[in-house]
Amino acid sequence: MLKLIVGTKGSGKTKTMIDMIDKAVKTTSGNIVVIEKCMKLTTEINHSARLVDVDEYGVAGADMLYGFVAGVLAGNYDITELFLDGILRITDHDMAAAAKVLNAIDKITSNIEVVVTVSADAADLPEDLKKFVI
Known part of the structure; x- marks a missing residue:
């Protein structure tokens, strides 16, 4: 189940x-x-959660992000929650690419709660993503 936390920078x-x-x-x-870019959450989240920096693996763009997420899920069937901070930073601020990868991730995570932050105004989201906003 995909959930989006949407808002402008600093919200x-x-x-x-x-x-x-x-x-x-x-x-x-x-x-x-x-999953995040730049490891800014290192000291802010509980150490029980596995923190992964996409920069360490050279992930750039929506297609690479999808492959990375699919690989993480394939490597561990015990994942129950997946958090992705700042998808637009990873997709080079391409909202259409972010929408495409989010819809693809939603299809492979039916038994996993996926929460993603999107730095944008909710009104600027593509229509197919608005249903995921919490």
Whole structure:
């Protein structure tokens, strides 16, 4: 199940996601993976969640992000929550590419809660993504 935390820069999206990660750490029986760019959450999230920096793996663009997420999921069937911070930074601020990869990720994560932050105004989202906004 895909959920989007949407808002402009500085609106508290990452803080909301950190709170969701902390709650998941306390309640989940599976594994939690947090994917981000630049490792800014290193000291802010519980060490029980697996933090992965896409820069360490050379991930750039929507297609590479999809392959990376699919590989992470294929490598660990115990993942119950996946958090992705700042998708537009990874897709070079290409909203159409971000929408495409989010829809593709949604198709392969039917049993996993996926939470993604999007730095944009909700009105600027493509119509097919608005249904995922929380």
